[in-house]
Structures are given as structure tokens and as C-alpha cells.
Amino acid sequence: MLKSLNPFALIAERWQPSAKFVERAALATVVMAVIIVVTGGAVRLTDSGLGCNTWPTCTPQSLTPTKAMGLHGIIEFSNRMLTDVLCVFVGVAIIAARARTPWRRGLTRLAWAQFWLVMSNAVLGGLVVLTGLNPYTVGAHFLSATALLTVAVLMWQRSREGDLPVRDLVVRPVRQLSWLLVTATGLLVVVGTVVTGAGPHAGDAHTVHRIPVNWREITQLHVDFVYIVIGLTVALWFVLRAVNGPTAARRRVVELFAVLMAQGVVGYVQYATHLPEVVVGIHMLGSCLVWIAVLRVPLALRERPDESGAAGAADIPAQEPAVPAAAR
Template sequence: MSVPKLPEIARNPLAFIAARWTPNPVTVRRATLAALVMSVVIVITGGAVRLTASGLGCPTWPTCSGDSLLGTREMGIHHAIEISNRMLTYVLCAAVGWAIVAIRAMRPHRTGLYRLAWAQFWVVVGNAVWGGLTVLTKLNPYVVSLHFLLSAALITVAVLTWQRVAEGDASPRPLVGKPVRQLGQLLAAAAAVLIVVGTLVTGAGPHPGDSSGEFTMQRIEVDWRTIAQLHADFAWVVVGLTAALWFVLRAVDAPTGPQRRSAELFAVLMGQGVIGYVQYFTHLPAALVDLHMFGACLVWIATLRVLLSFRERPLAEPGETPGAVSAAVPEPVGVGGRKPVDAARVPLADQGGDPLPVRR
């Protein structure tokens, strides 16, 4: 007895869609932006769950209570807040799925970008499982902290995907010299430490995430004010490095892109600093803490955009191979402030990258 052959849409739905629909670049860009926006929204709503003491509004996982996936209204407002955040995970999955479909249907097919889009999905799945672990461990502060860091990882992949949609697949061409790139990398490392220390402030602070009194909430055993002071110190380090980077970029006459991105990061840091100090001196009101979490997402996004502005991947022209260089570009500028030159006459190896064929 022969096994009936499945229709094409069941065997490979993404290929089926790609064969019949080609999205325009704007559609793909919007799809990846939607995934990025939802990556930030899930952080904000997750913070609201903890700050409203709704972390155990659903006391079990993956179900909400016993055999019930959604729980009941009788479980109260904390249950409603927690289950709403869980349901938003499906919205996030839908946004990421839409980005995957749009990227798969692009012409020409871009394997690297497609894999990056799928990486978002698997980070979402991993973070959802880790979120369940926070419930099963009764909101262990270290587990909760790592939950936020996994969200930062998701935002990182989402930003990279969004950026890469607007670029080509050629090897990256540096726009600034190596010393400037190293300063940017130092800035990114300091920003990452700032975010990690911020999660420790959360773990030691007065918002454990549950108000039922049924469990004794574990906290990080250190005075939260001490960790908050360390967090503020790192914030000033990041501000100082950002200001230094902006002045260096101006001094070497770098392209406007890196200069603008560093100025944007500085503005975001100033706003985040104001929120941080106000929440500290007002004893951490929940609304301001959640706003500060939103600001942390913006700081990290702005930091990534600074790093990504240091290089470019030109889009290939029709009929052109991805590695071909179709226009003259300025030589990377470093601390010496070298003048722009015709990239067609300077091998890319001399610019700090791999040689690329030049279209004559």
C-alpha cells in the first residue's frame, strides 16, 4: 500500500510561500522591526509582572494552575497580569515568525540572514523555558537576572537581523580605523557590564516579584544601595566612553553615521541617568523601575547601533555578485584622520578587511 504524498505546502510551507510571493524590501524591514519592537515589549511586560508582585500569579509551569493552561478569573489580578505576559510570548513568536517568512521569501535568497532570523526564534524558545524555570524556582533572583540577560541576547539578535536586511552580503568594510573600533568595543563591554550589574540591583532590591506571603522570597544577600552605587559608577564610565568616542570621531572627521549614532547613545544615556537617579531617591517606585528597564533596552540597542555604524556592507547592484564593490568609498579614518581616497585604487586589505573584487 503506497503512502499518499503530502501536498507541497505541508512538506515545506516556507518554500511554498517563497515560490509564490516575493516581499519588497520595505515589507521585510518592517517585519524585522516588528520582531525587535516585540522583543522590547516582552521585557517591559515581564518587568511589570515582577514589579506588581505577580511573578507567581501562575504558580506552575507550563500550565498556569494544576492542569489548567490559563487558570481562572478567581485567581485574581496577579494571575491576570502573569497570564497576559505569557500570552504575549505567542505574539512575540508570531512577530519573529513573520520575519522568518518574509526573509525566506526574499529574492535573492540570503542564507546568512535566514539563519539569523531563525536564531531569534530559538532564543525566544530558550528564554520562554527559562521563564518557566523562574516560576519553578519560586523567583530565585539569580534565575530572574539571567532571564533578563537572555532578553538582552534576544534584542541583540533582533537588532542584527534588522540591520542586516538593509545591507548586502559582502564582507564588511570598515568606515573607521582600528583604534576607533577598539574604543567602541570597550564602550560595548562597559555597557554590557552595566546591564549585568543592573540585574544584581534588581535581585537585591525591594521588589521580589510575589506578594502572596506563601513563600519566603530569596534575595541576593547584599545591600541593594551598595550595588546601586556600583551600577551608577559603571553608568558614568559608559557616559565618559561615549563622550570620548564622539570627540574622537569628530577629530578624525569620521563619516556622519558613526557620529550621529554616538550622539544618539549619549542622549539615551542622559535620559536613562535621570530616570535612575529619580527612582533611587524616591525609593524605587514600580513604575519608574519598569521605565528604567525600558531605558536599559534602549541603551543596549543604541550601543549596538554605534558598533554597527563602524562598517558597511553595500547592497549588490542587479546582476552583480555580492562581493563586488560598485562605488568609491572613503578609506577608514583613524586617530590620524587620513583623507578619503578612491576605494577602487586601495585594496581592502589595506583598509583593515579582506580583499574584495572591484568592478571595473
């Protein structure tokens, strides 16, 4: 009787989404997570961060922007409404994961984690406005969006896998190198966030508090981390070749290297041209693509078969962990 009162159970009784539908729903949340980062950047780069001067309403008297607020109010309010669209996509992912038979609890939890991250980031967005675009709250807002993107990528990966225990495809030192690469990239993103907080694009045409560090010096630190990440990427590629690692993993490392190179070109152009808004926006998109690419590398070094024994990860061949020839 209690089960029949569960709305998700009722949906599952009447609708059975295919595995492909669940996978596409998960991928859609990845795309929307990227879009919310880029559009959030557009709000800042157009000086529309305070287009709506309060939260959760746009003005103390109006939920929506008024005519007097002009284009800035429309841009800021549109970004807020895009969060509602994101919630719809996450909601579809939750329902699809829960309705699919057999029910995959881990996949559903990842979908719900996205919902709570969206809600927390909405509150952070409100704090950004209420604190007058304080750079620390702006940075926390961006990093929370990156956390959402991380969980979305993990759900997308899990939607293409089975539920049996994870099976490693390479030896432990190779896996550790891949996670070192992820850690270095995470630090690169954090330092890039500090660069944003110290840089000239504050999000509003009026005077806004900035992080009190030398913008050019922190930019150089950001570049140093870029070199570290590129070096680790190249090193991992050579290691995977030496141990005859999975073809899919080597391909993903190459994809990561290509994205890093493109992002490096964009970063150099934006620095040399004194940070034009359009180029900075492209760089924000690139940061999302770099993060997605680096997360996919360690995920390609293991597999999670389904009950039939199939690898499940769509492009990862089942094999024993590779061992260097010298160790055999």
C-alpha cells in the same frame, strides 16, 4: 521534488516580499523584544510573578488563571500569552527573510536565532515560576531577553545591508573603542540585573529569596559603570571628530549620549523616591533603549555593500577608513 516539499520554498514561489517589508518585519521583532522585557518587568513590579503558580499550565488543574487567582493571575498569564504574539512576529520575519529573492542565508539564520532564543527564554520563564522566583533564574530570564533584543537589532541592521564582505569606515583603534563601549554597557546591564536581584521588588508579595549582597553597595557599583559608559561615549565622539569619522556614526553616538542622560535622570529619580514601581518600569524601558543605541554605534562604523556596490545600510556613506591627519 524534495525542494517542492519545503514549505518555505513553496511560500517563496507564491509570495515575494519587498526589501522594505523584510526590513519592517525585522524592526517589528525589535519592538516586540522591548515590549516583552517591559511587560515582564510589569509582572515583577505588580507582585504577579507567581500569579500562575506552576508552568506550563497556570495551575495544576487549569491552563488559564482561575477567578480565585484575581488580577495577579491575569497579569502573569497575559505575559505568557504575549510570548505567543512575539512568536508570530518572529515567524513572519523568518518567512519574509526566507521568501525574499535572492535568499539571504545570513538574514534567515538571524531570524531563526530569535525563534530559538524565544523558546529557551520561555523555558527559563517556567524555571522562574517553578523555583519560586529565584533571583538567579529571574536574572538569567532578563539577560536571555536582552540576548533576543541583540539578535533582533542585528537582523534589523542586516536587512538594510547587502551581502558583500564588511568594509570598515574607520581605523582599527576606533573600532576597538566602540566595542569597549559596548562591553562596558553590557557589564552595566549585568550589574543592573544584580541590583534587581538584590532589591526590594522581588515579584511576589510574600517572602522571596534575594541575592545576598548589600543592595545600596551594588547600586553604587552600577552608578560607577554608568560614569564609565558616559566617559567612553564622550571619548568616542571626540575621536570620531578627530579622525573625521562617518557622520552617521557621530549622530548615533550623540543619540546614545541623549538616551544615557535620560536614563540617568530616571535612575536618580527612582533611587531618590525609593523605587516606585512606575519609575522602575520606565528605567527598564530605558535599559532596552540604551542597549539598542549602543549596539548601533559600532554597526555605523562599517558597511556591507550589495552587489551593485551601494552601501546598503541606508545612512552610512561609503568612504575609506578615516586616518588622523598626523598619520598622513
